[in-house]
Amino acid sequence: MTKSFWASFHEVVEEADLVIEVLDARFPELTRNTSIENLVKANNKVLVFVINKSDLTNLEIVKTAKRELDTLGSVVFLSAQKRKGIARLHKVLRSFGEQAKKEIRVAVVGYPNVGKSSLINALTVRASARVSPKSGYTRGKQLIRLNDHVLLIDSPGIIPFYEKDEFLLALIGAKSAENISDAEGIALKLVQFILARNPKAIGKGFGVTLTKTEPIDCLEELARAKKKLIKHNEPDLDAIGKQLITKWQNGEIRLNS
Template sequence: MSTPPIQWYPGHIAKAEKALVEQLKRVDVVLEVRDCRIPLASRHPQIAQWIGEKAHILVMNRVDLIPVSAVDRWREYLKAQELTPYFTDAQHGKGIAAVAKVAQASGTQVNQRRQKRGMRPRAVRAVVVGFPNVGKSALINRLLKRRVVPSAPRPGVTRQLRWIRLSDQLEILDTPGVLPPLLEDQDAAYKLAICDDIGTAAYDNQLVAATFIEHLQRLQLQSIPGFCLQNPLQSRYQLEPQATGEEYLEALANKQHQGDIERTAHQILTDFRKGRLGTLPLEAPP
């Protein structure tokens, strides 16, 4: 029996995407938010289509969860792709001032173009887009310097689109996390699940934890400088690597939780998501 693929496309996302496509006609600037741990897996396949000719600001959130060496490598890679990344930790406010500054600057350019065409200046409209739980609402609250939109460390908190005025010069559209209707790249889907950037209804904890364990082992074998700590699982749980992720889960369950594999899988994923295994990127630049 083949493993069912990870799929999650709840009704509120389908509805939000339809509304987003409609609102994009009014938008001047697109703030795309990605998860620093998985910059490629957290890039929405339709983002280029949504941006079109609009100004694009790339926000790489959760910078606190990857090492400085990985930040440097990603910055170089993205610059080679003609992208300027802004690395942030929206939860704690790090890097937000630079994002605010570039958003306002984009706004100034929009109004200069309007004036050249004989139109009056107006508040610039920006939209914040990205997968669920990458930190869009936390980013907006930091830009506004107050808690205006609900923000929680789980996918699916924002369920509808909402315009918020940042200043006389800038309005921001908060959107729910958007996913493709079909997650064709299952390797990326597993990474989204590991990082909690997709609803828990989409996946099996044990399968995702076992995949995570094996992914860490592959990263270590590749020995990319600055991309994987030496044996993060062994350091945390004092348990030698096993032949497969499933075997590691089982061995750890027997060692710590009286054989409760589900509880063990949940613990490993929570430890990774909260940074207890150290600063661990799951992707290196190609």
């Protein structure tokens, strides 16, 4: 990670009393950043995990991750898009504010595309007052009052994604299908990832019935079912692969379907 990235994160963590780390519910382990978590802890700030996009998976699937997160901070399972679980998060924040007996400042951090902005919007939808920056407060940033005790820093801290692994980029939606060089290879890994969590999810996402359990067989079966064929009636794995990646990224293939 670059120095400037760390400098800006130190700033965020210093300004906040409580830091929300947003994770993607479909793969909370992969969207955690332990360096940030350690920084929060080292500064004696409170850590809250928001497992977002819960509409795309269920608690059963994230059970193992949640058990570990529970030891590090509060965990709230929610969907910013469907506005589910927002009240619970408000409650967690309010109770920290009350315990602290002072106004607390809350920062939202996380990898690209995990839903930081959606979360801030969902949290502030009923908050009307934008608090003008106080002296000493970083210029350009604003505080939004959530309640008597809680102020939210309105710009999220984006953790840069240095990982070069195309699969991870595809998985978290940081790289779209048309920009992926090896759509077939990535799609195969994605099929494996999804099959291990919900064998029916791909068929349901495409509106077809699939019977194969090996990734390559499954992708071929899907290509045939969707009539993605090249010459000699061979399955077009690149074309179906791209379609699969796009559907996954659009949330049309759900682990809880």
